[in-house]
Amino acid sequence: MIPRLAIRSNALRHAAKAKATASASASSSFSAIHRYSTQIFRPDGSSIKVKEELAPLTKHIRNTILSTGPISIAKYMQTALISPVGGYYTRGQVFGRSGDFVTSPEISQMFGEIMAVWYVLHWEMLGRPEKTSFVELGPGRGTLMADMLRAAKRFPAFAASIRAVHFIERSPELRKMQHEKLGCSWESTRMVEDKNDKGTPVAATSADGLTVRWYDLMEEIEGGSDCVPMVMAHEFFDALPVYKFEKGAGDQWSEILVDVADSDAAPMAAAANAGKVDANQLATHFKYVRSRSVTANAALALNNPKFSSMFDKGDHVEVSPESARVMMQLADWISANNGMGLIVDYGQDWTQGDTFRGIRSHKFANPLSSPGLMDLTADVDFSYLRYAAKGRAQCHGPVEQGAFLHAMGIQARLQQLLKSTSDENMQKTLVDCYTRLTDAQSMGRIYKVLAVLPKSSQAVPIPFAPPSKEELNTPKVEKIVR
Numbered sequence: 206m207i208p209r210l211a212i213r214s215n216a217l218r219h220a221a222k223a224k225a226t227a228s229a230s231a232s233s234s235f236s237a238i239h240r241y242s243t244q245i246f247r248p249d250g251s252s253i254k255v256k257e258e259l260a261p262l263t264k265h266i267r268n269t270i271l272s273t274g275p276i277s278i279a280k281y282m283q284t285a286l287i288s289p290v291g292g293y294y295t296r297g298q299v300f301g302r303s304g305d306f307v308t309s310p311e312i313s314q315m316f317g318e319i320m321a322v323w324y325v326l327h328w329e330m331l332g333r334p335e336k337t338s339f340v341e342l343g344p345g346r347g348t349l350m351a352d353m354l355r356a357a358k359r360f361p362a363f364a365a366s367i368r369a370v371h372f373i374e375r376s377p378e379l380r381k382m383q384h385e386k387l388g389c390s391w392e393s394t395r396m397v398e399d400k401n402d403k404g405t406p407v408a409a410t411s412a413d414g415l416t417v418r419w420y421d422l423m424e425e426i427e428g429g430s431d432c433v434p435m436v437m438a439h440e441f442f443d444a445l446p447v448y449k450f451e452k453g454a455g456d457q458w459s460e461i462l463v464d465v466a467d468s469d470a471a472p473m474a475a476a477a478n479a480g481k482v483d484a485n486q487l488a489t490h491f492k493y494v495r496s497r498s499v500t501a502n503a504a505l506a507l508n509n510p511k512f513s514s515m516f517d518k519g520d521h522v523e524v525s526p527e528s529a530r531v532m533m534q535l536a537d538w539i540s541a542n543n544g545m546g547l548i549v550d551y552g553q554d555w556t557q558g559d560t561f562r563g564i565r566s567h568k569f570a571n572p573l574s575s576p577g578l579m580d581l582t583a584d585v586d587f588s589y590l591r592y593a594a595k596g597r598a599q600c601h602g603p604v605e606q607g608a609f610l611h612a613m614g615i616q617a618r619l620q621q622l623l624k625s626t627s628d629e630n631m632q633k634t635l636v637d638c639y640t641r642l643t644d645a646q647s648m649g650r651i652y653k654v655l656a657v658l659p660k661s662s663q664a665v666p667i668p669f670a671p672p673s674k675e676e677l678n679t680p681k682v683e684k685i686v687r
């Protein structure tokens with residue numbers, strides 16, 4: 206048993222305080238922005254002049270804005286996270302104490318073990334199908350999958366049913382870590398050349414003899430398989446791009462967009478990299494602006510009755526149509542293949558307005574600074590995911606992570622692990638990890654679990670209560686107070 210430390214939710218506890226400030230500027234500035242020599246103001250009031258060579262990703266975003274005008278936050282977020290030209294997740298080593306954040310499976314093996322038990326119970330409920338496969342969206346370092354597969358071995362009939370693991374992962378570096386975590390052999394590995402000619406795994410055989418495949422998109426997974434899919438999306442949806450809108454007078458919405466900042470107000474990533482300023486104090490090459498009129502994005506994303514009356518002038522909403530697309534695909538797929546799924550993430554069961562944020566070195570950071578060098582994330586709107594799945598699959602929950610883990614027996618597992626060691630430090634660490642995962646002040650409340658079963662299923666998954674009529678039909682909306 207190796208305890209895993211640090212926590213992403215240290216930052217999340219303060220999520221409500223993290224408000225990205227939208228500039229009141231109503232127009233884009235298209236001139237005088239080619240100067241890269243600029244003045245940086247330190248917190249103590251002193252300043253330095255810095256000549257900066259822009260990173261390729263910053264140049265790319267900047268040039269895009271200069272040629273097409275301000276871009277949506279969704280486009281900025283997607284580019285900064287997964288662009289092959291220096292997108293954040295292409296770096297790979299972003300997890301853990303030395304990285305930017307830590308996730309539940311990286312805190313303790315108990316998390317993956319409890320998740321595995323959920324799949325075993327539902328495999329039993331489905332009548333023990335002969336062939337199953339795990340499908341994980343955004344597997345990170347592969348820790349959760351490795352823990353689930355190891356725990357599955359305690360249930361030999363279930364373990365024998367697992368034929369394949371499908372990973373939805375765009376990052377070549379993370380694919381390699383997942384390959385290593387599952388002990389895949391290089392002889393069995395099929396690679397495609399990536400941009401840097403390093404090669405990206407697309408198929409391999411794990412140490413346990415499972416077929417492992419990697420995909421960029423869910424749509425790439427071939428249909429027609431006779432394996433019952435067991436889907437897991439842990440901290441995946443929070444990485445999908447959000448658009449942000451502001452309610453104006455009447456039913457008018459404007460969009461909050463990303464524009465290039467005036468050059469002499471733009472502190473420099475190079476200065477941070479040279480150790481001259483704290484990276485978390487950095488301002489940015491970019492700024493928020495408000496569209497002058499309703500954008501096509503606003504018209505499409507807000508084409509839903511819940512946005513017509515519940516909001517007041519000045520309210521912000523974040524909407525992630527990409528999350529809806531993935532959710533629809535996932536719901537159809539679970540229904541077509543009689544599968545099951547869990548979505549675990551931080552967020553609320555309603556629409557929110559100002560949760561888009563950057564995370565760097567375990568602290569919040571301005572999301573518009575240093576694209577590619579920090580995680581970008583937004584709270585998940587579970588009501589929107591349920592709405593997207595409506596008529597395609599049965600959604601249950603969300604329930605809070607603490608309640609889910611307790612109902613699934615995390616305390617019993619903790620007791621077992623405590624008995625397995627007489628080392629007091631180890632025992633203390635185990636209790637700390639359990640507390641971090643389950644405590645309402647830590648990850649127990651802000652993280653939530655949504656279960657997805659086929660639309661024809663009559664079963665109520667453990668430990669979810671049957672959904673109310675209201676939950677099935679109406680996405681919850683909470684009026685946003687600014």
Ligand SMILES: C[S@@+](CC[C@H](N)C(=O)[O-])C[C@H]1O[C@@H](n2cnc3c(N)ncnc32)[C@H](O)[C@@H]1O
Pocket residue numbers: 286287294308309310311342343344345346349373374375376379421438439440441444445
């Ligand atoms: C916050 S990490 C979570 C990792 C892991 N699930 C965990 O909990 O440790 C997000 C993961 O989603 C992947 N990801 C982010 N955006 C993606 C996208 N649009 N398509 C596919 N994978 C994506 C990242 O590469 C990374 O593996």
